[in-house]
Amino acid sequence: MYRPRKKSLAAVSLLTAALAFAGTGLSVPAATAAASCQSYKISTSGGQVSYTECNHLESTPSYTTVQGSVKDVDADGQCAYAYTTLRDGGTVDEAKACPKGTTKTFSWTYRGYAPVEVQVYLREA
Numbered sequence: 426m427y428r429p430r431k432k433s434l435a436a437v438s439l440l441t442a443a444l445a446f447a448g449t450g451l452s453v454p455a456a457t458a459a460a461s462c463q464s465y466k467i468s469t470s471g472g473q474v475s476y477t478e479c480n481h482l483e484s485t486p487s488y489t490t491v492q493g494s495v496k497d498v499d500a501d502g503q504c505a506y507a508y509t510t511l512r513d514g515g516t517v518d519e520a521k522a523c524p525k526g527t528t529k530t531f532s533w534t535y536r537g538y539a540p541v542e543v544q545v546y547l548r549e550a
Contacts, residue, residue, distance in 0.1 A: 460479040460480060460483075461480040462477055462478065462479040464476070464477045465545070468547075470499060471499035471501055471503055471505060471549045472496065472505025472547055473495070473505070473547075474493060474494070474505070474547040475494055476493025476494070476545060477493060478491050478543065478545070486536055488537065489535045489538045489542070490533070490535075491532075491533045491535075491543060491545060492531065493530070494507075494520075494531070495507035495521075495529050495531070496526075496527065496528040496529075497522040497525050497526065497527050498525065499525060500524065500525040503523070503549045503550055504522060504550060505521075505523065505547065505548075506520065506521050506522075506547070506549070507519070507520045507529075507545060507546070507547055508545070508546055508548070511535065511538055511542060511543060512538070518533045
């Protein structure tokens, strides 16, 4: 089961986030001075992902960083996965946490993908 969080451009801000899934999820934005950054949390019954995404528009080429952790929270025999896709499709990076109680940290950089072109998902399998 995956829980996608999709992003879109807003009229006032370069970056706004919306959770695009059924079930529970929490999006918690937080501002950072150096770059345009936002922090998020996504949860399912068996997994949690917390991450911060930063768009670095001042660089040439622009780039996006995604740093965070994924945790398996249920002894159900499944693993929790955090993974990213880019605007042109395909899974790019993946972090896997299992068994229950395991946390995996990740740090990914995407050159030329800013703003709002990286999507982070949580799934169990």
